[in-house]
Amino acid sequence: MFVTYILSQIRAYLRYRETVRELSQLNDRELDDLGISRFQIASIARQAAVA
Template sequence: MAATNILTQPARKERAAGTGIMGLIVRLQEARARRAVYRQTVSELSNLSNRELDDLGLHRSMITRIATEAAWGK
């Protein structure tokens, strides 16, 4: 039992570093920044005319997918 605790203890410390209050704050800041990129991308592309979107090779139905890729890379 003692050997198991010695082997797993460093892993627990590493996991704990990203799960504390600071880890939570960092994740919230990242999520907020990604949402801002998403909203800005949707807003800017939505303001373009169909002609301008066509010049870019885009269709209006692609806006949310493009914004998702810009924010989250999916």
């Protein structure tokens, strides 16, 4: 049970890092097209990690 929890937390963290990396590679115009400001990237990545 504890191992399953730890693995799910690791997977969530990896999803978070991947989302941050991908969104950070976009330029400001591409982010604007998506309706995202650069300062919102971490928040959006956190939401994506828990979904």
